[in-house]
Amino acid sequence: MKEKELNIxxxxxxxxxxxxxxxxxxxxxxxxLNFEKxxxxxxxxxxxxKEGNRISGFYCIHxxxxxxxxxxxxxxxxxxxxxxxxxxxxxxxxxxxxxACTSAKVIEDCMVCFIPAEILISLVRTNSTYALEMLKLxxxxxxxxxxxxxxxxxxxxxxRLAEILLFLVNDFGLDxxxxxxxxxxxxxxxNIVGTATESVIRLLSEFKNDQLVELNGRRxxxxxxxxxxxxxxxxxxx
Amino acid sequence: MKEKELNIxxxxxxxxxxxxxxxxxxxxxxxxLNFEKxxxxxxxxxxxxKEGNRISGFYCIHxxxxxxxxxxxxxxxxxxxxxxxxxxxxxxxxxxxxxACTSAKVIEDCMVCFIPAEILISLVRTNSTYALEMLKLxxxxxxxxxxxxxxxxxxxxxxRLAEILLFLVNDFGLDxxxxxxxxxxxxxxxNIVGTATESVIRLLSEFKNDQLVELNGRRxxxxxxxxxxxxxxxxxxx
DNA sequence: CGGTACGTTGAGTCATATCAACCATAGTGG
DNA sequence: CCACTATGGTTGATATGACTCAACGTACCG
Numbered sequence: 001m002k003e004k005e006l007n008i009x010x011x012x013x014x015x016x017x018x019x020x021x022x023x024x025x026x027x028x029x030x031x032x033l034n035f036e037k038x039x040x041x042x043x044x045x046x047x048x049x050k051e052g053n054r055i056s057g058f059y060c061i062h063x064x065x066x067x068x069x070x071x072x073x074x075x076x077x078x079x080x081x082x083x084x085x086x087x088x089x090x091x092x093x094x095x096x097x098x099x100a101c102t103s104a105k106v107i108e109d110c111m112v113c114f115i116p117a118e119i120l121i122s123l124v125r126t127n128s129t130y131a132l133e134m135l136k137l138x139x140x141x142x143x144x145x146x147x148x149x150x151x152x153x154x155x156x157x158x159x160r161l162a163e164i165l166l167f168l169v170n171d172f173g174l175d176x177x178x179x180x181x182x183x184x185x186x187x188x189x190x191n192i193v194g195t196a197t198e199s200v201i202r203l204l205s206e207f208k209n210d211q212l213v214e215l216n217g218r219r220x221x222x223x224x225x226x227x228x229x230x231x232x233x234x235x236x237x238x
Numbered sequence: 239m240k241e242k243e244l245n246i247x248x249x250x251x252x253x254x255x256x257x258x259x260x261x262x263x264x265x266x267x268x269x270x271l272n273f274e275k276x277x278x279x280x281x282x283x284x285x286x287x288k289e290g291n292r293i294s295g296f297y298c299i300h301x302x303x304x305x306x307x308x309x310x311x312x313x314x315x316x317x318x319x320x321x322x323x324x325x326x327x328x329x330x331x332x333x334x335x336x337x338a339c340t341s342a343k344v345i346e347d348c349m350v351c352f353i354p355a356e357i358l359i360s361l362v363r364t365n366s367t368y369a370l371e372m373l374k375l376x377x378x379x380x381x382x383x384x385x386x387x388x389x390x391x392x393x394x395x396x397x398r399l400a401e402i403l404l405f406l407v408n409d410f411g412l413d414x415x416x417x418x419x420x421x422x423x424x425x426x427x428x429n430i431v432g433t434a435t436e437s438v439i440r441l442l443s444e445f446k447n448d449q450l451v452e453l454n455g456r457r458x459x460x461x462x463x464x465x466x467x468x469x470x471x472x473x474x475x476x
Numbered sequence: 477c478g479g480t481a482c483g484t485t486g487a488g489t490c491a492t493a494t495c496a497a498c499c500a501t502a503g504t505g506g
Numbered sequence: 507c508c509a510c511t512a513t514g515g516t517t518g519a520t521a522t523g524a525c526t527c528a529a530c531g532t533a534c535c536g
Contacts, residue, residue, distance in 0.1 A: 070384055072392040073471050080384050095370075096377035101384055124370055131369040132333075132362055138376040139334035145383035146339055150308040150316040152390045153432030157524065186483065194391025196525055201484060217483090217533095233311050395492065424515065434493055439516060455515090 008039040009062045009111065018086030020060060021137060024130045029123060037113040048104040048112070049090060055100050057116040058090040064110030065172075065182060068102045069191065079192040081141075082107070082171065082182070092138070094120055107184070155233065157195045161203050163232035164192050165213070169222060180220045246277040247300045247349065256324030258298055259375060262368045267361060275351040286342040286350070287328060293338050295354040296328040302348030303410075303420060306340045307429065317430040319379075320345070320409065320420070330376070332358055345422070393471065395433045399441050401470035402430050403451070407460055418458045 011033045015022040022030060042048065042064070049055050051071055059066075065084050069077045080102055083089045093100045094117045124131045151160055165180075172182040184192075190200045204220075207213045212228055214221035222228070249271045253260040260268060280286065280302070287293050289309055297304075303322050307315045318340055321327045331338045332355045362369045389398055403418075410420040422430075428438045442458075445451045450466055452459035460466070 070388040072388055074392070076392055078388040078391050080387060092377045092380050095373045096381060097374065098378065098381060101381040121370070124373065125366040128363040128366065128369065131366065131373070132359070135333045135362065135369070135373055135376060136335065138373060138380060139330045140336070142330050142376060142380050142383060143334060143336060143339040145380060145387065146308055146318050148387055149318060149383065149390060149432075150310055152387060153316050154310040154312070154314055185481090194387075197482090198484080198526085199524060202524095205484085423513090435514090436494085436516080437492060440492095443516085 009113070010034055011037070011060075011113070014060075014062055014086075018062070020086040021088060021130075021133055022060070024133045025123065025127060029127060029130075033115065033119065036119050037115045040112050040114055042106045042110045042112065044106050044109060046106045046110075048106070049100055051100050051103045053100050055090055055093050055117075057114050058088055058094050058120060059104075059112045059114055060088045061085055062111040062113060064106060064112070065108040066104050066110060066112075067107050067188070068104050070102050077188075077191045078194060079188065081144075084172070088137075091120065091134070095124075095134070095138070107182070107188075152194050157193060157199055158203055158206075159232050160193045160195075161189070161200060162207070162212075162228045163234065164189070165220070165222070166225065166228055166232060166234065169225070174222060178221050178223070179216075180222065183218050185218065247351070248272055249275070249298075249351070252298075252300055252324075256300070258324040259326060259368075259371055260298070262371045263361065263365060267365060267368075271353065271357065274357050275353045278350050278352055280344045280348045280350065282344050282347060284344045284348075286344070287338055289338050289341045291338050293328055293331050293355075295352050296326055296332050296358060297342075297350045297352055298326045299323055300349040300351060302344060302350070303346040304342050304348060304350075305345050305426070306342050308340050315429045316432065317426065319382075322410070326375075329358065329372070333362075333372070333376070345420070345426075390432050395431060395437055396441055396444075397470050398431045398433075399427070399438060400445070400450075400466045401472065402427070403458070403460070404463065404466055404470060404472070407463070412460060416459050416461070417454075418460065421456050423456065 011020075011022050012027075012030045014020060015025075015030070022033065025033070037060075048059060048066065061083050063085050065082055066089060067079050068081050068083060068089055069079045071077055083104075089104055090100065124134060151163065155163070168180055168182055168184075172180065175181055186200050186204075187197045189204075190197045193200065204213065204215060207228075208215050210227070212222075212224045212231075214223055249258075249260050250265075250268045252258060253263075253268070260271060263271070275298075286297060286304065299321050301323050303320055304327060305317050306319050306321060306327055307317045309315055321342075327342055328338065362372060389401065393401070406418055406420055406422075410418065413419055424438050424442075425435045427442075428435045431438065442451065442453060445466075446453050448465070450460075450462045450469075452461055
């Protein structure tokens with residue numbers, strides 16, 4: 001029992017380290033979380049929840065990376081977002097009281113805490129600061145979704161791929177050799193950009209020829225951020 | 239003064255008629271809203287707010303229709319959603335405390351109430367039921383945005399156009415002759431679907447040839463809902 | 477060693493964008 | 507009252523980005 005507890009992250013310190021949204025809770029509420037939550041570990045490829053199912057709680061990521069995606073009618077995944085340490089997933093379904101509109105799968109081995117739906121509801125009810133922060137979070141994600149819609153609707157695949165690479169740099173960072181810290185298959189990249197795997201492959205090797213990136217299997221080294229920005233039209237149409 | 243007041247909708251009755259989110263407020267809070275809000279009228283083409291600006295409050299639609307859109311780098315509009323009687327817009331920016339990520343323009347002449355940001359914040363803070371309903375709303379919109387992303391990324395223009403027509407039927411209804419109640423330019427339709435105006439025109443006339451719709455200038459008569467559903471792949475790939 | 481998943485490349489096709497011309501309608505101003 | 511202009515709608519011709527299909531290479535794994 002003691003040994004087990006040592007491995008389980010405490011919400012208080014986790015919130016501090018990872019900047020999780022639980023930092024807006026009172027000490028007693030954090031205490032309550034620690035008591036109510038369920039600690040879980042997952043390996044790459046594991047599925048946390050599945051689109052269409054009613055879910056009984058939400059997840060706070062302590063470590064690892066998760067992809068959140070929808071499955072199109074022809075079975076193709078569309079990646080909606082990633083979640084990493086300090087972020088929560090599945091709260092949307094809990095709060096809107098709808099079945100899950102996405103599935104979640106592990107990209108990098110994860111340690112997560114599962115928190116029952118009632119707890120989230122009661123926290124929102126009893127802590128108005130926390131409620132506001134949750135609203136802020138949801139509204140921020142909504143803004144990002146709106147940008148994403150506009151990009152997919154208006155930009156070319158080439159522009160979107162460049163943009164996604166920059167987004168991944170921003171979100172997950174580079175190692176000391178300028179390699180992207182997150183490692184995705186070509187298919188996963190395609191499922192973010194909204195294109196075919198082959199298109200990603202071709203464009204990446206174009207980017208390589210243009211000295212924008214270097215490719216080493218699944219690892220991508222960013223050589224020319226400015227160049228990618230120019231292609232992605234984050235600033236202005238080239 | 240008296241005459242003016244007669245025209246200004248009262249939040250209490252408006253919430254009842256239009257099912258606005260303010261139905262979750264207490265009587266005193268509704269009273270406060272009536273006192274603090276500012277009544278405004280707009281004509282087609284008027285702009286309520288503009289992307290990139292900080293906004294000092296949000297809008298509750300009493301009548302009329304508004305389009306909420308983002309402007310792509312090349313100036314093309316992407317319509318994100320519509321708002322009609324009983325719905326609120328611009329709350330996203332207020333709650334996330336970010337500048338507006340969209341612009342809003344009038345499609346059909348509107349009567350709206352403008353409510354200062356502080357009021358929204360204080361309502362969320364003091365009324366936990368209302369806070370939960372706001373969360374529900376934001377989370378629901380987030381779910382819709384996710385579906386929209388997947389559709390645009392994976393479906394063809396033809397499929398999307400059929401789907402959007404059905405969406406408009408659902409959201410705005412048909413008149414007694416089965417004409418869509420909302421009237422949009424071809425360009426606006428294109429800016430929802432995420433395509434070129436000419437493509438919408440061509441596809442609409444294909445739909446006409448296939449006896450799915452009838453066209454009368456800007457008015458669109460729905461002849462075969464089932465057929466449109468089949469094309470849109472709401473159910474399964476044809 | 478065979479199998480499975482992933483990556484790559486080429487060729488051909490097609491949906492959709494783009495460009496251009498033209499028509500219809502309505503509002504404006506002389 | 508009529509030419510004038512602007513806006514929206516339509517159609518055709520052409521170009522091309524991106525998808526699909528297919529074959530093959532590569533690497534890891536039991």
